[in-house]
Every structure is written in structure tokens, then in C-alpha cells.
Amino acid sequence: MDFRLTDDQRALRKGARALLTGRFGREALRAAADREGRVDRELWRELGRAGFFALRLPESEGGVGLGLPEAVLLFEEAGRVLLPGPLVATHLAAGMVPGAADGTAVVTCGSQLAPFIQHFEDADAVVMLGAMPGAVIVEVRAAAAVRSLDPLTPLHRLPHPPPPAAPPVPAVLLTAAEQLGSAAxxxxxxVRHAKARVQFGRPVGAFQAVKHLCAEMLVRTEVARAAVYAAAAxxxxxxxxxxxxxADDAAVRNARDCLQVFGGTGFTWEADxxxxxxxxxxxxxxxxxxxxxxxxxAQALASAL
Incomplete structure (x- = not known):
């Protein structure tokens, strides 16, 4: 099997990067942090018009008719720019919740971070996706706000947490793709900071310890990329x-190593x-x-023996 991207897939990724970097650059990221991660409805509708949410819907249902590998490429780009909002839930709800496919509705999910729910105040619908494909739309009138680690992801506590269920494979993979984008x-x-920051008359990237950090970050990213792309195929x-x-390991450890490369400036609010x-x-x-x-x-390996 050939895992290399096709010309169409590369064009899709290029277009998604151009859209997201153009519409959600650093100023937009900071503005989103200032409004505590509230969804930008205009941007959400623009994503819908671009086919972000309807990408995997069949053309007969008004979708783009592509597959999971293409969706992974889009979500990787969303992870690169830290695009806020319940992207995975709205994408999975396309074709099930009116308005989800075209971005006129924001859909969140009650099983993403049980017993917490993301972007509750912005959501037009709450979907329990743990038992896909038998997902159901539920009405949640109230949920208690809780402090979130991420200033771009407001969280609420559900009054009645959903029962444990096996997560849908697309949800796991699309979240992994976001992590991959963040790791990259x-x-x-x-690398950019290591080239630009000068200490003792030399760029900090010239020091062996910093070189090792950057090299290890690249290795983690590419290993995660191979795994995410292969799993999507x-x-x-x-x-x-x-x-x-x-992908989780790459995103978390790369961000920590990036902080080390930045030094004290990386811990300030002005840094991203x-x-x-x-x-x-x-x-x-x-x-x-x-x-x-x-x-x-471990269970999969044991059953294969």
C-alpha cells in the first residue's frame, strides 16, 4: 500500500493551511483567548462553506464525499493554529444534526471528556457519540462551569455524565491529528527561535543541547505522523x-521542549x-x-498471538 499523499490530498492540505492561517493567525488566536475560547460564528460558517464539517458526507447528501485520510489532513491543520471550538463533534454530527454540515450549527459532545463537556454555552446541540453509529441528540438545559486548563476550551460539568462507551474511531483519529498539528x-x-535568539554571541541553536531538543521534537512528530496517517488509511x-x-506524547513533550528552547520568555503570556x-x-x-x-x-497484541 502506498501511504504517500496524492496530488489532490496535498492540494487539500495547502488550501486548508491557507484558509486557517489567513483567518486564524496570531491576532485572532489572542482575540479568542481574550474571549475565553468562545466560538467565532462567522469563522465557523466559513469552515462549513469550505467543506470542513461535510468532508466525509456522501455527495448525494450534500457533502464532499472524501474519506478519513482527507479529514485527518484538515484536522492536522486546525491543530497547527490551535483553532478553538468543538470541531470533532460538529464534524461527526454532519448529516445527523441540521446545520452541522454547513457550519450554521455548533455541536458539542457529552462523552469527549466525561463528565465534562466543551463549549457548552456556544452549542446548538449536544450529541452523545460514545455509541456511534447509534448516536443520539440530547437536550441539556444546564451545566455547571468549571475551570479549564486551556483558556481556549471552556468546560462545563454535565449533571448526568454519559455512561462509559468505546469511543468512535474517527473521533480518536481526528483528535490525534490535531495533536499532530500542534506537535509540528x-x-x-x-527551530525558529533557536535560529533567531542570540546568546554569548551565537544563536542558541548552535549549542548542542538545543540541537538535541529540536532533533528529538522532529523525530516524535514524524513518528506520530506516520502512525496517524497509517491509521487513517x-x-x-x-x-x-x-x-x-x-500523537499525545509528541504534542505534550514537544510543547514542553519548546518551552525549554524559548527559556524564560516561553512562560510569559505574550508567547504562544x-x-x-x-x-x-x-x-x-x-x-x-x-x-x-x-x-x-496490549489486548490487540495478545489476541494476535
């Missing part, structure tokens, strides 16, 4: 779990590095934790 961006920012619960395990770390830590708790992913892979 942290690597790029660390041949999806399965164990494959998705392995991909998310590697800490936002990648906080989002990576939060996403690592979504759908599958590291221990759950390890258990799924």
Missing part, C-alpha cells in the same frame, strides 16, 4: 489508539508556546487516555 507547530517555533480501534498515544502545552494536555484526556490506549494495544 511546536517544533517549527522551537486502515482504520481500526487498535490502530487509532496507537496513533493517539504517539504555553497555549500549545495546555491544549495538548487537555486533548490527551479526550476520548482515550494514555493508559486506555496502552491497554487497547
Amino acid at each position: 507547530r511546536s517544533t517549527e517555533e522551537a 486502515v482504520p481500526g480501534p487498535a490502530e487509532a489508539a496507537g496513533a493517539k498515544l504517539l 508556546v504555553h497555549l500549545h502545552l495546555k491544549r495538548a494536555l487537555l486533548r490527551a484526556r479526550m476520548w482515550l487516555t494514555a493508559s486506555q490506549a496502552e491497554e487497547m494495544n
